[in-house]
Structure formats: structure tokens, C-alpha cells
Amino acid sequence: MSEHATGSHDCCAGPAPGGLLPVEEARRRILEQVTPVTTVERVALRDALGRVAARDILSPIDVPAHTNSAMDGYAVRGADLPAEGERALRVVGTALAGAPFDGVVGPGEAVRIMTGAVMPEGADTVVMQEAVRREGETVILGPGHEPGENVRHAGEDLARGGVVIGAGTVFRPAELGVAASVGLAEVPVLRRVRVAFFSTGDELRGIGEPLGLGDVYDSNRYSLYGMLRRLGVELLDLGVIRDDPEAMREAFSEAAAQADVVITSGGVSVGEADYVKQTLDALGEVRMWRIAMKPGKPLAFGRLGGAWFFGLPGNPVSVMVTFYQFVQPALWRMAGARVTRPPELRVPCVSRLRKGRGRTEFQRGILETDAEGRWVVRSTGPQGSGILSSMAAANCFIVLPAGSEGVEPGDEVTVQPFHGLV
């Protein structure tokens, strides 16, 4: 690893040049300010997918509810297991999952039992059927078994009254299954966060409209829609707002009146038609502007009426990078979820990466296995913040710390994968 590629975060970097706020500091400040919603809703279990548990959810039952067999075989008394030689036990009945044996297993007796069947009274051990010989009404056991083996005890997975899903847990497929396993038809979740979003810019055209000279299709509202939909927030798409201070003021007020969070893209830099920051200044409060990152430097964060405001830079890649680094963690916190840092890995980079000093760069990478099966990352190619196809080609960000001056092939880098298992 070369010297310039070490260190993955900005926490220890000094003040960034030009009054830019380091990425970690900006994220910390945002997460410190936003607070979770408090309204609780009860929803049918399947509708809880992606929602956040409003409080600790307790189990009304033991899971498993009854002590049962983990194997197909024979339920016996541990005291009857032979230490050496063989022992014949009389088979006195059968226990199936859902059809228990209602007698008692006495000394010298066994019950044929299937996986999941309730352990019959008297028996405390299950011997797998592959380990025995059946001869008519008797079963012959050899040595080598442990008393208590192959038995699942009542409450060993979840105990009645115990917390099965903690407050702030996001319901994933596993949580749906866990809640179902204790028989919960409905669960308490926090209400969805309401997010209003719009694009700004006179050059923006809707799909289906012809493009004049200098026009572009409004793609940001589509990538934003996708990222927000994935988070399961309630969406309010306010369309495209012209680069006009009056129109912008109206749109800002309308959005803030209806939403917990307002997100815009474009018009947040220093150009002559960049009215976003000054509108926020006039109607609310700018709490942060300009981050030491690339892309995404002119991000604005603040308060607008009762809503939190994120003014994302107009460049299409900048929108996605700033959303994932700042807006997504803030929305999780507001949704009541425990916020964790995006997972990061250190892997060798097979490409040469150019980088300017002073800003953390979120370059687009492809995480893949090389010929030896090792995980490596390579660049998607040109990294301009207008090249949205680089996001489509990527499956991870390559995070280059502010102090790095570039990467040589073989250097280790930090990556944030886009997808996990859930």
C-alpha cells in the first residue's frame, strides 16, 4: 500500500481549506440536529416491512412453545443409553409434529418421533434414526450418545415476555418471520417520514418534451424518487421549479408546510441563477453550506419552517452522493431507526485513481473478484459529476480521504458497497 492511500476518514483531518466542512463533521452535525418522529401506528405484519419498530416488542409465548425433537428418530430416557455394547428398547408409540404421543416413556421404552414433535413425558433424549437398528417392535441402540441430545427446549429461541424486536429495529424479512413465529398479527411502527422534493432549473425538461439548445431532461427527480422509495418514506413530488426567486419562495413554503423534510436539487452554488441558498436564508435558516467533498461540495442544510431542508447540488452524480452520505442517514434517524455508518471494506484497487487534495472524494467503483477469487475494486472510468452513467455502472463508492493524492494500482482503498443481503 502506498503512503498516500492510508487512512479512510476525515475525522482527524484539520480544518479543510476554504472553510469547507469535513464530511464526517457535516454528517455528525446533521445527525445531532434531526430527531425521530413519535407518532405510532399499528400495521398488519406484512406491511411492517421496511418500517421501524416504535417500541420494544415482547413475545407473548415461548418459542419453541414446547420442548420438541430436532431429529427424526427415537425419544428415549437418557438413563437407558448404553455406555457400551447394545441395548434394545421397546417401541411403545409414535409422535409426529402436530400429533403428540400422549403416554409416558418408561424405563426400557422408546417412542418413534419426528422432527418438531413434542417430546413425550419421560423422554429427554432423541437418538437419530440413522444411528439405530429397528427390529420389529424394538429398537437397538449402540454406545456414543449423550443424554439430552437432539432436543429443542421450550423458550430456547425466544422466551415469553422477552424482547423479540427492539425499538428502532427496521423490519427486514427476518423480523417479519420472528414476529410471525410468536404469533403477532400486527405490530407498532413509527409513522413514515414525509419528504417533499423538487428540481430547480430553467434548463430542465420533462420526459416527452423536445430538448432545445442547452436543455436537459430532469433526471434528478427520478434518481431521488428511486432512493426515497427504497427508504419507504412518504413522497411528495413537487416537480420542477423555475430559476425565479418568487417561484422558489412559493415552492419552499408549500413544501415546508406539508413535509418533515424538503429536498431540492440544483441552484445551490454561486451562479447568477442559484437562488436556493438565498431563499433558504430568507425563509428559514442555513445551518451548513459547502462540504469538503467531491462531488457534492455546495450542499446546503438548514431549517425551513418546521421542516429540515437539504439543497443538493444539481449535478446528477452529486445528488446521489450527497443523498447517500447525508440525507439517507438523516432520514433513518428521523424514521426512528438506529443509524449506523454505511458499511465499509478495505480492498485492493486495480485502477490508477487521480485525486485533488483537500476534499474527500466519492469515486464510483466496481467491486468484483479477480482471477484468484480475491475481492478487488476498479474504477468505472471518467468521474465527472455530470456522468450519471458512472453511478449506473458502479456497485460501490471508492472513498478517498481528503488528504489522499491518488491511488496506484495495488493500493488498498476504502469502499462502501451499494448492496447488502437485505
Ligand SMILES: Nc1nc2c(c(=O)[nH]1)N[C@H]1C(S)=C(S)[C@@H](COP(=O)(O)OP(=O)(O)OC[C@H]3O[C@@H](n4cnc5c(N)ncnc54)[C@H](O)[C@@H]3O)O[C@H]1N2
Ligand atoms: N464558480 C463556481 N462554480 C461552481 C462551483 C463553485 O464552487 N464555484 N461549484 C460547482 C459544483 S462542485 C457543483 S456540484 C455545481 C452545483 O451547482 P448547482 O447546485 O447550482 O447546480 P446547477 O448549476 O443548477 O446545475 C449543475 C448541473 O447539473 C444539471 N442539473 C441540474 N438539475 C438537474 C436535474 N434535475 N436533472 C439533470 N441535470 C440537472 C444542470 O443542468 C447543470 O449542468 O456548481 C459548480 N459550479
Ligand code: MOO
Ligand atoms: O461538488 Mo460538484 O458536485 O464536484 O460537481
